[in-house]
Amino acid sequence: MKTIEDLDVAGKRVFVRADLNVPLSGGTITDDGRIRAVAPTIAKLLERGAKVVVASHLGRPKGEPDPQFSLAPVAVRLGEILGRPVAFAADTVGESAKATVAALADGEVTLLENLRFNAGETSKDDAERGAFADELAGLADLYVGDGFGAVHRKHASVYDLPARLPHAVGDLIATEVGVLKRLTEEVERPYVVVLGGSKVSDKVGVIDNLLGKADRILIGGGMAYTFLYALGHEVGISLLQKDQVPTVLEYLERGKQNNVEFVLPVDVAVSASFPDTKTHAPVEDFEIVDADGIPADKEGLDIGPKTRALFAEKLADAKTVFWNGPVGVFEHPTFAEGTKAVAQALLDSDAFTVVGGGDSAAAVRILGFDEEKFGHISTGGGASLEYLEGKTLPGLAALEG
Ligand SMILES: Nc1ncnc2c1ncn2[C@@H]1O[C@H](COP(=O)(O)OP(=O)(O)O)[C@@H](O)[C@H]1O
Numbered sequence: 001m002k003t004i005e006d007l008d009v010a011g012k013r014v015f016v017r018a019d020l021n022v023p024l025s026g027g028t029i030t031d032d033g034r035i036r037a038v039a040p041t042i043a044k045l046l047e048r049g050a051k052v053v054v055a056s057h058l059g060r061p062k063g064e065p066d067p068q069f070s071l072a073p074v075a076v077r078l079g080e081i082l083g084r085p086v087a088f089a090a091d092t093v094g095e096s097a098k099a100t101v102a103a104l105a106d107g108e109v110t111l112l113e114n115l116r117f118n119a120g121e122t123s124k125d126d127a128e129r130g131a132f133a134d135e136l137a138g139l140a141d142l143y144v145g146d147g148f149g150a151v152h153r154k155h156a157s158v159y160d161l162p163a164r165l166p167h168a169v170g171d172l173i174a175t176e177v178g179v180l181k182r183l184t185e186e187v188e189r190p191y192v193v194v195l196g197g198s199k200v201s202d203k204v205g206v207i208d209n210l211l212g213k214a215d216r217i218l219i220g221g222g223m224a225y226t227f228l229y230a231l232g233h234e235v236g237i238s239l240l241q242k243d244q245v246p247t248v249l250e251y252l253e254r255g256k257q258n259n260v261e262f263v264l265p266v267d268v269a270v271s272a273s274f275p276d277t278k279t280h281a282p283v284e285d286f287e288i289v290d291a292d293g294i295p296a297d298k299e300g301l302d303i304g305p306k307t308r309a310l311f312a313e314k315l316a317d318a319k320t321v322f323w324n325g326p327v328g329v330f331e332h333p334t335f336a337e338g339t340k341a342v343a344q345a346l347l348d349s350d351a352f353t354v355v356g357g358g359d360s361a362a363a364v365r366i367l368g369f370d371e372e373k374f375g376h377i378s379t380g381g382g383a384s385l386e387y388l389e390g391k392t393l394p395g396l397a398a399l400e401g
């Protein structure tokens with residue numbers, strides 16, 4: 001792969017596909033880690049006299065503009081981090097984008113509006129994606145792929161656009177891949193993987209491959225309830241992916257055969273409704289129940305104290321840990337204890353620790369842990385999981401050659 005040093009960027013329009021999908025609470029950025037992670041690449045290009053066109057997705061809008069997913073607050077924060085103005089284009093490939101890009105002088109930068117406000121970005125139809133990539137290509141002379149968190153997506157800006165422009169890999173992706181490679185080669189054992197979060201259907205599949213690699217798999221977060229349900233437990237109104245039940249049962253069976261230990265919650269924190277993560281209003285009906293006793297009208301929102309101790313015990317002797325997905329709704333203090341306990345257990349072990357995922361990385365910082373104390377904090381959750389699976393990632397394949 002070419003690096004940005006291999007590109008002659010002076011005076012050229014350089015499209016930087018970043019992952020600026022940061023957590024927001026009512027328009028306020030609660031963690032700017034992903035912006036800080038890609039800023040050095042942008043700064044380097046600007047210093048070399050490029051006109052930089054930054055683009056990203058934010059959240060999962062439905063292929064049309066949706067103000068709650070606007071990147072406008074991100075443009076402001078990016079400007080503060082770079083220490084220079086960032087012109088914000090109010091659309092992605094429309095009049096605003098064209099005019100903003102045309103007005104860029106050498107060493108100036110613009111951020112386009114959310115790529116996913118356009119149906120072509122995520123389309124499964126090659127022609128529709130290609131047509132959108134053609135429009136994006138009209139805005140630039142060169143392409144730099146540096147949105148590690150999105151390299152597992154076969155999307156127009158990630159996969160189709162680099163085929164249309166001379167391209168290179170950005171410094172963030174290069175660093176991420178360098179570290180994750182270590183986990184695909186010789187890992188020191190015990191190798192413990194902690195899976196949580198809410199993107200259950202996206203991430204259950206990675207267990208297939210982990211069954212041949214990990215020694216222990218700890219399941220928390222939204223993913224846990226599909227496992228508990230598969231074992232015949234009532235999970236109330238918890239996050240549940242019923243279609244994954246046969247898969248989960250098969251994994252549990254293969255775990256037994258392959259000597260891979262699954263560790264599931266033995267108790268959980270529940271409430272009748274999802275907590276207010278913006279106001280942090282107290283949760284009056286919060287209670288801890290056994291994992292096989294979740295009331296029918298309650299939702300599991302965190303692992304309980306017995307599970308926190310169990311997870312800590314299962315992490316204590318680890319030599320390598322990969323963690324993706326908060327084990328509870330850490331955005332509300334009542335349900336942050338499990339995620340805190342996992343982060344602390346990682347620090348207490350002498351393992352090489354990799355934490356991956358937009359929300360997992362944010363959780364570590366928001367809950368007050370020193371990110372320097374972890375082996376590596378990856379900006380990608382799904383991306384790092386799929387990389388560890390050994391899959392060909394569309395956004396990396398597209399940067400080769
Ligand atoms: N039990 C649960 N029920 C619903 N959501 C949960 C639960 N546990 C964790 N979450 C949510 O999962 C989200 C993060 O999931 P995900 O995007 O998969 O992680 P990452 O961004 O680290 O890859 C957080 O916003 C958190 O509130």
Ligand SMILES: O=C(OP(=O)(O)O)[C@H](O)COP(=O)(O)O
Pocket residue numbers: 019021059060149150153199356357358359379380381382383
């Ligand atoms: O947040 C992201 O992934 P992650 O939650 O797995 O870290 C990326 O920005 C990808 O977003 P997507 O899962 O909506 O494609």
